[in-house]
Amino acid sequence: MAQSNSSTKKRTFTHLTDTERGEIVAYKKMGLSLREIAKETGRHVSTITRELK
Structure with a gap:
């Protein structure tokens, strides 16, 4: 049975x-x-953090 x-x-x-x-x-x-980087790029701060790791 499929869940709708x-x-x-x-x-x-x-x-x-x-x-x-x-x-x-x-x-x-x-x-x-x-x-500030997140605001400038329009990305979430966690995305910036992961990218810089």
Whole structure:
């Protein structure tokens, strides 16, 4: 029997582009904080943190 009322949300994330990765590194070299980088790139701060690890 198929379940028709799923309570899980469809994921809407997208991978970082090479350009975005370059921007993140450049912003970090400029001395911006993780939150400032997230705001500039329109990404969540946790995404920035994972990318810089």
